[in-house]
Amino acid sequence: MKSANLVIALTKGRILEETLPLFAAADIVPIEDITQSRKLLFDTNVETVKLMVIRGSDVPTYVEFGSADMGVAGKDLILEHGGDGFYEPLDLQIAKCRLMTAGPVTDQSDSDVLKVATKFTNIAKRYYAEQGRQVELIKLNGALELAPSLGLADAIVDIVDTGKTLKANGLEPKHLISYISSRVIVNKASMKIKNVIIRDTLSKLSTAVKAN
Ligand code: AMP
Numbered sequence: 001m002k003s004a005n006l007v008i009a010l011t012k013g014r015i016l017e018e019t020l021p022l023f024a025a026a027d028i029v030p031i032e033d034i035t036q037s038r039k040l041l042f043d044t045n046v047e048t049v050k051l052m053v054i055r056g057s058d059v060p061t062y063v064e065f066g067s068a069d070m071g072v073a074g075k076d077l078i079l080e081h082g083g084d085g086f087y088e089p090l091d092l093q094i095a096k097c098r099l100m101t102a103g104p105v106t107d108q109s110d111s112d113v114l115k116v117a118t119k120f121t122n123i124a125k126r127y128y129a130e131q132g133r134q135v136e137l138i139k140l141n142g143a144l145e146l147a148p149s150l151g152l153a154d155a156i157v158d159i160v161d162t163g164k165t166l167k168a169n170g171l172e173p174k175h176l177i178s179y180i181s182s183r184v185i186v187n188k189a190s191m192k193i194k195n196v197i198i199r200d201t202l203s204k205l206s207t208a209v210k211a212n
Helices: 014-025 056-064 075-081 121-130 164-168 188-193 195-211
Strands: 006-011 041-043 049-054 070-074 086-091 097-104 114-118 135-139 155-160 171-180 182-187
Touching: 006 014, 006 056, 006 195, 014 070, 014 182, 014 195, 049 056, 056 070, 056 075, 056 086, 056 182, 070 075, 075 121, 075 171, 075 182, 086 188, 086 195, 114 121, 121 135, 121 155, 121 171, 155 164, 155 171, 164 171, 182 188, 182 195, 188 195
Parallel strands: 006 049, 006 070, 114 135, 114 155
Antiparallel strands: 041 049, 070 182, 086 182, 097 155, 097 171
């Protein structure tokens, strides 16, 4: 009997560069150079394993609906999507950063309703609700750091690594919302139906993470 295919959705960009060596250590290697190709679906050295390379924000959706059995996505995008539709069995401990609130070094806002610019509107909504803070959320997909100086927002919620981007724009990190790293997520039905190959892949990846 031919074994079922396992489709794994990877996040393209900087996370991919850190993901591929872990997969190689787990004996899963694409048969062509993923980073140089415009294709979205790749064969690997393992006949039954295919890799998809897509935007990180789409990985949770593909995995939740079962178009991909497994995926690798940043915890920020998993939190923003909502994590109920899939399992999250493994922390790859790569692409580590922090999700934070940030604002001008000299905070001038005295309004009751804080204006917050972010692309993580679901996370920000939950965070400020937990803080009991009334906010107006402004969805932006980039150049968030400009929003406070242009008067569009009092604060932002964004990914911080070194903090240099914030500093260069007159902002500073204020409160930690969550530590972020890339996680393996697994479709719930696939976990049952393709249990053997998924457990085997997770176990090899886990060994690779420990050795990393
Ligand atoms: P930094 O100036 O080092 O604090 O980097 C901040 C910017 O880099 C943020 O605006 C993010 O867009 C991006 N960034 C840094 N680390 C990550 C990561 N692990 N995942 C996604 N984006 C990141």
